[in-house]
Amino acid sequence: MVQYKAPVKDIKFLMNDVYNFQKHYQTIPGGDEATEEMVDMILEAAASFSEDVIAPLYQSGDEGCRFENGNVYTPKGFKEAYKQYVEGGWQSMATPVEYGGQGLPISLALAKSEMIGTANWSWGMYPGLSLGAMNTIWMHGTEAQKREYFVPLSDGRWMGTMCLTEPQCGTDLGQVKTKAEPNGDGSYNVTGTKIFISSGDHDLTENIIHIVLARLPGAPEGTRGISLFIVPKFNVNTDGSLGERNPVTCGSIEEKMGIHASSTCVMNFDSAKGYLIGPENKGLMCMFTFMNTARIGTSIQGVASAELSFQGALPYAKDRRSMRALTGKKDPDKVADTLMVHPDVRRMLLTQKAIAEGGRAMVYNAARIADLMNAAHSKGDTELYEKYDDELGFLTPILKAFLTELGYEAANHGVQVYGGHGFIKEWGMEQIVRDAQISKLYEGTTGVQALDLLGRKVLLGKFKSFNTYADKVSAFTKATKRPEMKKFIRTLKRSMIGWKIYNYRIAFKASKNRDMVGSASVDYLMYSGYLCLAYYWAMMAETAYQKIEKGEGDLAFYKAKIQTAEFYFERMLPRAKGHAKMMIKDPKSLMQMKEEDFSFLD
């Protein structure tokens, strides 16, 4: 049984020591509310809630949701926990005060999401997905729509979903077939089938607000003919009370590899009443406006998988005795030494730790940028908004794909530390692997993220956002003079030069053969991820050295940070070499084989 403990100390290290969120909060609206005391209080409360209310439902929730007579019932205890969540005001932490929210910074809400998500990813998906619907309405809804839908969503009284995927298409949303026909009264009849709808139905809230991609009559084909609609489960009366049931129903729930406690629904829209949100035929563009922030949410799953699996593996490695240390018996009076004496077990644990803590640093930096974007949006400063959007846009595919790939790896190390016991359900370690698998698939697969990074963000963007990022790294390496940091700075500088050269080499090759982009993409993404993570680890090491120098805080904690950074640079960063060598290869070895020659079975 994994006993989740929220890593509040590590979160504070990032917020206070590494990123100085207190200073940052003074520059954003609502930030003045987020005093150090308030932040501490919120973090502690979120930690308790995650540890005491949500975490105990993790393994039991693996039994899954029930589907009966068209209704979905969440696992035992989910509803009660959600009631507490709403009462605690957790859903409205970062929503605007004028719509009943608390207006606190997004980054603070994200710390809460990390804790809840690590304690129980499936549980966290219900309120988490609702944020997607809320964001859509906040960014593109009319004032009336905000009052009607956003407020109860923000309260947590209702929940929302995003209905994008259809049986014939997931990534390629241009193929969407769901139709919306105008009723003449401003409403539309929405008809079609959506699949893989997380939280499509459940028993947590009295109403569910679906955001649906559909086509208007005569809309252009492909992505240019898709609009967004609000389709409530229960129609809403003018006084805000629930009206009649809308014909949008759950046809079935999927049997999946993991995240069993999260309902994944087939949703049938059968002339369901809907309302246009945002401009006609601009549905996909509207969705893209907050795709970056939504994807940070998914990247947290990488951190969560690594953190939870590490928390499961470490006590086992300390407790379980097997064989003797290669350097001689460590506990001669015991039947064997613990797993902690074995270098390879330490390698696996440190890999998990480096992913969890390094990934967290990447995510909290992104959250800081999301705060700034949000501030720019509030001020109506489009130029500033786009600047931050670019900055975040470069990082999001890396965060989403690299961190979820590494989170999955970390979850697998957790199983491996347990040996055969890792394969047994009772211990809870294999559940983390099964749950982590989805993170590489939804919100754009690793392959899709990689194309977004290399194709769109780097090459189409003519290296602009890459250069912004590289300048930041360069500023850091220039400013860091401490002799102990040399080992990191030297490697980091060399890596950044290498990265730039590879960019140009790939761009050159891609100009001759477009397949170069797809062929290099995933290796390029992983390469970029390892280099990014090196920067964050170096930053954390520098902060730790500063703290040790000043004699502030828990010195052992800071020393462990430096040691983990050393581990990362020696034992993980070199993986980038292999990716570099592969990404620069000609696409020929991928493209030359004829389709019919992949297999000779018939």
Added chain:
Amino acid sequence: MVQYKAPVKDIKFLMNDVYNFQKHYQTIPGGDEATEEMVDMILEAAASFSEDVIAPLYQSGDEGCRFENGNVYTPKGFKEAYKQYVEGGWQSMATPVEYGGQGLPISLALAKSEMIGTANWSWGMYPGLSLGAMNTIWMHGTEAQKREYFVPLSDGRWMGTMCLTEPQCGTDLGQVKTKAEPNGDGSYNVTGTKIFISSGDHDLTENIIHIVLARLPGAPEGTRGISLFIVPKFNVNTDGSLGERNPVTCGSIEEKMGIHASSTCVMNFDSAKGYLIGPENKGLMCMFTFMNTARIGTSIQGVASAELSFQGALPYAKDRRSMRALTGKKDPDKVADTLMVHPDVRRMLLTQKAIAEGGRAMVYNAARIADLMNAAHSKGDTELYEKYDDELGFLTPILKAFLTELGYEAANHGVQVYGGHGFIKEWGMEQIVRDAQISKLYEGTTGVQALDLLGRKVLLGKFKSFNTYADKVSAFTKATKRPEMKKFIRTLKRSMIGWKIYNYRIAFKASKNRDMVGSASVDYLMYSGYLCLAYYWAMMAETAYQKIEKGEGDLAFYKAKIQTAEFYFERMLPRAKGHAKMMIKDPKSLMQMKEEDFSFLD
């Protein structure tokens, strides 16, 4: 739904074209029976049996075994399939004629095991595990024990198990506590608890013969005090009929991540009657004598996972349409192009293909050596036996750990090709991942195999078996003069030089600090695996060029082999670089962190 088709063409390519098994069979006892016609007939029959009888039980078997009133019931259809298996004489293919077997080469039986195991790994575990018990009795049993137990096991009338693991120990068998007390009549009372016993109980056969590790009274502590015992489920009367039920019972079956159709039992021995097999206190040594061949069996799971997942992913990639080729529309009249136009999808498919076919080449080469070992044993030529045992001993940890790690990777690619659908049970792709997970854990985890390779086989063995292997590669690179092969040969030569240098560097560092062995081990194993696989791919490419030159056979098939080899050298082999860089690092970054500094949660 994955529809398994046995890759008979690929198996014949290895048996006939690459390794010339017909010539090889002339040098081993029983080999003259294995004429080309006979081999063809057997392969075709095994293919039909696997495809038509075993494969259809794969997804349905995922429901798992039932445990009722102390008895285990296998999933629907398993029993009937096993009846056909026994009637077909499949279990006795390679057992000695003097004990009722067919005396065919081990390598041929292994081809059968590959097909059955790929069609349905859990099903194949029942007869597969029985081979372990049979080997033990054949190698260490008395003539009477062979008559009494080996013959019905070989017939398939009974099945056997290996009872090693206990709650407190798996790898570290020196901690075994199960006791065996002499009854004075030559029999022993065996008492203790064994866990993770595959096929510990089931409904496939009337009797089950357990091979049990236990301690005699006054036996030395640790591994030097362990003996082997035969403990039958039903005692056997002198006429071979079943006597009374022995008090060895299944306490429960484990709930696992995968291989649900294989029963994993807690076995309680409560003064169960047992019989010593092999010398007192030499139980572990006896087990080691055939550990290498047993581990080849597990390595097949790596090939099986890759093959089955590839067979599932390829038709989907050909059928599913999403987005357009980067180089322009390929099917302009269709709503989108197929996944096959996307370089990264091809990368995943080719990775699966390179693992499945390359892994198969590694396994069949090992099977060839196992044939020779078996021949040497039959002739009583201990020296020759040990020569082959050394040769195989070097390869087995690589086969077992590298191929299962890569098989797991391949299974994950299969899920990824399906996108979100890969996560849904119905398609069968996620089951392959769940089933593959165990292959990295049982029969010695990857970490344990890596220590065996680097610590025992390479360093303790003073590079002897490594050099034997390196000489073989060197003979191949010298003999291969074909200009088209240069691209492979050059890389292969350079790699082998690098490997030798790394061996010496690691040996030197290990002589200063024993932790170097554990710290380098897993990266060393993966590095070794990639280099080995390169050799097998180069060999296959050379054979393919020969065939094309002679204009023999299916030219497209041979061309695809060469293209897959090119893919491997360009897009997988470079991973070895990263491993090399990491394995050579000082153990410090793994060992310096204090145990209490791994986490600061309390």
